Amino acid sequence: MENKNLGLTVAELGEQQLLQRLYRFCEPSMVGDDAAVLTPRSGHHLVVTTDMLVDGIHFSDRTTSPADVGWRSAAANLSDIAAMGASPLGLTISLGLPGTLPVSWLDQFYQGVADCLNTYGTAIIGGDLSRSSVITVSMTALGEVLPQEEILRSTAQPGDAIVVTGVHGAARAGLELLLHPDWGQTLSLTERLALQKAHQRPQPRLDVIQALQHFTPVPRATGMDSSDGLADAVLQICRASGVGAEIQQTQISIPDSFKNSQVLTSEQALEWALYGGEDFELVLCLPLSSAQKLVEKLDSTAVILGQIIAGNDIKLIRKDGTKYFLDLQKGYQHF
Amino acid sequence: MENKNLGLTVAELGEQQLLQRLYRFCEPSMVGDDAAVLTPRSGHHLVVTTDMLVDGIHFSDRTTSPADVGWRSAAANLSDIAAMGASPLGLTISLGLPGTLPVSWLDQFYQGVADCLNTYGTAIIGGDLSRSSVITVSMTALGEVLPQEEILRSTAQPGDAIVVTGVHGAARAGLELLLHPDWGQTLSLTERLALQKAHQRPQPRLDVIQALQHFTPVPRATGMDSSDGLADAVLQICRASGVGAEIQQTQISIPDSFKNSQVLTSEQALEWALYGGEDFELVLCLPLSSAQKLVEKLDSTAVILGQIIAGNDIKLIRKDGTKYFLDLQKGYQHF
Numbered sequence: 015m016e017n018k019n020l021g022l023t024v025a026e027l028g029e030q031q032l033l034q035r036l037y038r039f040c041e042p043s044m045v046g047d048d049a050a051v052l053t054p055r056s057g058h059h060l061v062v063t064t065d066m067l068v069d070g071i072h073f074s075d076r077t078t079s080p081a082d083v084g085w086r087s088a089a090a091n092l093s094d095i096a097a098m099g100a101s102p103l104g105l106t107i108s109l110g111l112p113g114t115l116p117v118s119w120l121d122q123f124y125q126g127v128a129d130c131l132n133t134y135g136t137a138i139i140g141g142d143l144s145r146s147s148v149i150t151v152s153m154t155a156l157g158e159v160l161p162q163e164e165i166l167r168s169t170a171q172p173g174d175a176i177v178v179t180g181v182h183g184a185a186r187a188g189l190e191l192l193l194h195p196d197w198g199q200t201l202s203l204t205e206r207l208a209l210q211k212a213h214q215r216p217q218p219r220l221d222v223i224q225a226l227q228h229f230t231p232v233p234r235a236t237g238m239d240s241s242d243g244l245a246d247a248v249l250q251i252c253r254a255s256g257v258g259a260e261i262q263q264t265q266i267s268i269p270d271s272f273k274n275s276q277v278l279t280s281e282q283a284l285e286w287a288l289y290g291g292e293d294f295e296l297v298l299c300l301p302l303s304s305a306q307k308l309v310e311k312l313d314s315t316a317v318i319l320g321q322i323i324a325g326n327d328i329k330l331i332r333k334d335g336t337k338y339f340l341d342l343q344k345g346y347q348h349f
Numbered sequence: 350m351e352n353k354n355l356g357l358t359v360a361e362l363g364e365q366q367l368l369q370r371l372y373r374f375c376e377p378s379m380v381g382d383d384a385a386v387l388t389p390r391s392g393h394h395l396v397v398t399t400d401m402l403v404d405g406i407h408f409s410d411r412t413t414s415p416a417d418v419g420w421r422s423a424a425a426n427l428s429d430i431a432a433m434g435a436s437p438l439g440l441t442i443s444l445g446l447p448g449t450l451p452v453s454w455l456d457q458f459y460q461g462v463a464d465c466l467n468t469y470g471t472a473i474i475g476g477d478l479s480r481s482s483v484i485t486v487s488m489t490a491l492g493e494v495l496p497q498e499e500i501l502r503s504t505a506q507p508g509d510a511i512v513v514t515g516v517h518g519a520a521r522a523g524l525e526l527l528l529h530p531d532w533g534q535t536l537s538l539t540e541r542l543a544l545q546k547a548h549q550r551p552q553p554r555l556d557v558i559q560a561l562q563h564f565t566p567v568p569r570a571t572g573m574d575s576s577d578g579l580a581d582a583v584l585q586i587c588r589a590s591g592v593g594a595e596i597q598q599t600q601i602s603i604p605d606s607f608k609n610s611q612v613l614t615s616e617q618a619l620e621w622a623l624y625g626g627e628d629f630e631l632v633l634c635l636p637l638s639s640a641q642k643l644v645e646k647l648d649s650t651a652v653i654l655g656q657i658i659a660g661n662d663i664k665l666i667r668k669d670g671t672k673y674f675l676d677l678q679k680g681y682q683h684f
Contacts (some may be wrong), residue, residue: 046589047502048432048573049398049492054389063384066443066479066487097383108401108487142487144401152401152443152477152487157384167382238383254381 024120025113025145032120032143039124041104041137050140052103058158060103063094069149077192080119082214083151084126090241091155092134092218093294097239099165099223100157104139105131107153110146123151134220163232165223165298170236170255174322175305179219179295180315181267182244183283186290188213198277205271212269216294225311226298233304240295245288245340247297248319249328255299258327261320261340288330288340359455360448360480367455367478374459376439376472385475387438393493395438398429404484412527415454417549418486419461425576426490427469427553428629432574434500434558435492439474440466442488445481458486469555498567500558500633505571505590509657510640514554514630515650516602517579518618521625523548533612540606547604551629560646561633568639575630580623580675582632583654584663590634593662596655596675623665623675 024032037045054060065087067073073083088105095102107127111120124138131137139156188209190197198206219239226232236255240247244266252259263284272283299322300308309316320331330338359367372380389395400422402408408418423440430437442462446455459473466472474491523544525532533541554574561567571590575582579601587594598619607618634657635643644651655666665673 048429049396049435049490051433051494051499052395052397054395056391060387060389060395060438060491061384062387062439062441062475062489062491064441064443064475064477064487064489066445066477066481066485068445068479068481068485070482071480094383098386100384103395104397106397106399106489108399110401110403110483110485140397140399142399142401144403145406146401146403146485147405147483148445148481150401150403150445150481150485150487152399152485154397154399154441154489155384156395156397156491159386164386 022117023113024111024115024117027117029143032117035117036120036124039128039138041139050104050106052139052156054103054158057160059161059164061095061098061100061157061159062154063091064152064154065091067151077189078214080122081126081129084123085130085215087151087153088127088130089216089218089294091153092130092220093216093239093241095155095157096218096220096223097165097237097296098157098159099163099226099235100159101223102134102136102220103156103158104137105153105155106139107141107151108144109141110144110148110150112147112149113145115149134218163227165235165237167236167238167251167254169234170251170257170299170322172257172322172324174236174299175302176248176259176261176319176321177298177300177305177308177316178244178267178319179222179312180293181269182240182288182293182295183272183286183290184209184212184269185216185292186286187269187272198275200275200277201271205275209269209271213292216292218294219296222296222312226308229304229307233300235298235300237296237298240293240297241291243289243291244297246291249340251297251299252326252328258323258325259320260323260329260331262331263333265317265319267317357452358448359446359450359452362452364478367452370452371455371459374463374473376474385439385441387474387491389438389493392495394496394499396430396433396435396492396494397489398426399487399489400426402486412524413549415457416461416464419458420465420550422486422488423462423465424551424553424629426488427465427555428574428576430490430492431553431555431558432500432572432631433492433494434498434561434570435494436558437469437471437555438491438493439472440488440490441474442476442486443479444476445479445483445485447482447484448480450484469553498562500570500572502571502573502586502589504569505586505592505634505657507592507657507659509571509634510637511583511594511596511654511656512633512635512640512643512651513579513602513654514557514647515628516604517575517623517628517630518607518621518625519544519547519604520551520627521621522604522607533610535610535612536606540610544604544606548627551627553629554631557631557647561643564639564642568635570633570635572631572633575628575632576626578624578626579632581626584675586632586634587661587663593658593660594655595658595664595666597666598668600652600654602652
């Protein structure tokens with residue numbers, strides 16, 4: 015019977031039964047009304063972010079299991095919540111699904127979402143199902159933040175240090191491995207799996223926000239996540255704040271496996287670190303003393319990449335001391 | 350130049366320029382960060398509802414202009430906010446768009462959304478654009494409500510009067526006219542346009558919620574909107590509350606044009622009123638005295654349809670006094 019059940023399609027099951035099936039993944043008090051009800055804590059602002067992912071554009075069977083599509087979609091939304099300095103309150107999911115899709119796809123997708131949300135202490139609070147010719151995932155995440163702890167893109171000041179968490183280029187390398195399994199033969203199996211996981215199961219950096227919130231006082235911070243690439247994040251912050259930046263190539267953290275395996279030239283590694291995208295790390299501009307304290311608190315899994323300067327130039331200082339101007343056109347555009 | 354501009358496609362314009370173009374429809378303070386920030390009033394709960402609409406399933410060029418798709422999508426979400434007894438705080442829009450879509454489609458769509466939201470005193474607060482093979486609209490509306498004024502589906506009690514606002518069957522007739530222009534030849538032009546407008550520009554009943562909130566004290570109310578049909582609303586409320594209902598056919602309000610033009614038999618008119626859907630009216634269960642006061646306050650554009658009874662039966666009392674049991678299977682299922 016189990017096999018037969020796996021072959022059941024969403025059209026065969028029907029909307030009402032599908033909904034019943036999905037309710038088990040949802041916060042029970044949120045199910046069954048026209049809308050979900052939440053109670054943000056007093057004095058907090060509400061943060062809202064939304065995202066659409068389409069089969070064949072943002073994900074593909076070739077690289078991403080249904081559970082990974084669920085995890086990645088949820089993680090991308092939680093990363094935007096973290097990028098605002100907020101804590102998550104919940105997430106809604108709307109899905110467009112072909113009638114021929116096996117119900118097992120849907121079960122696995124929801125399991126991936128629920129696993130991600132459970133990991134970060136939040137839950138599915140609502141959603142919608144629709145028929146569509148292409149699998150379409152639309153999520154909206156809600157979070158709460160004290161007004162003085164909000165992290166915007168537009169408040170960076172000359173002299174701020176630029177802190178970058180984690181490593182960059184790993185998700186890009188993971189995608190390469192999934193698309194071209196012949197690539198990276200000099201990597202160990204452990205290294206290959208770690209890079210694939212960086213692509214399939216990105217970790218939103220809500221832990222960094224919690225670390226910041228333990229500082230007394232909580233420092234003024236500006237920033238965003240690096241979902242569209244490290245270079246894009248620096249450029250967006252500078253553009254929104256009306257400032258420039260000077261960043262040091264030597265400070266860009268790439269996966270150790272890039273260095274050891276010679277799988278990439280150092281130029282390629284830099285390219286992927288700056289423009290690869292989807293690492294979902296945080297790029298934060300802070301007064302220098304707070305930046306140093308944050309790097310220490312994160313056990314040096316973050317670095318000070320450089321500093322905010324007056325003007326509009328965004329300069330990358332190469333290892334040999336030469337300067338290079340960053341170019342947004344290399345960043346990812348959806349159209 | 351204007352004609353050339355109308356022919357521009359979303360792929361030709363590119364994501365960054367598209368976003369710039371859409372910002373003019375959005376609340377200015379909400380644009381440019383990873384997430385929008387809202388401030389719900391102190392002591393209020395937050396209400397969240399989400400919806401996905403797909404070209405060819407929920408709307409079509411044959412019946413709905415881009416501006417109407419925008420208005421209808423926004424109105425459906427605001428109707429869910431009203432159905433919770435809440436006031437709107439804002440709306441996010443995610444769109445999946447084919448690269449070949451003219452930019453003018455997008456402009457008109459956004460104009461329709463903005464017109465609807467302006468009418469009801471709220472705004473676009475965020476969104477996402479994605480490439481897709483099929484036009485896909487996903488919206489999430491946020492609202493706020495005092496906890497004691499929340500309207501759920503699960504709290505109806507035997508003895509409650511069932512108030513229904515507006516008329517039912519009009520949106521269904523409007524759709525028929527748009528799909529089959531030969532239908533309804535006995536209707537006047539004014540009547541035809543009014544029915545089409547019921548389909549293309551539904552009015553979420555936030556005014557009814559405001560009227561209720563002016564009562565002292567605000568009465569306990571249970572209910573939902575009639576987006577999936579009047580019968581479906583009564584059935585969902587009864588199921589969620591563990592009660593039955595007795596409703597009077599003579600009290601069901603249909604458009605005057607149905608009666609005058611003999612465009613429908615009375616059986617067909619009843620069918621469309623009960624099961625047609627998309628009228629976006631409210632079905633509210635209230636203590637009888639509050640129900641009477643509400644009907645009076647709404648200048649008798651609402652009626653008392655019947656009452657909640659103990660048990661599980663949902664009975665329609667026909668004009669001749671015979672009873673008929675309502676059947677949810679006739680309601681709309683998406684798969």
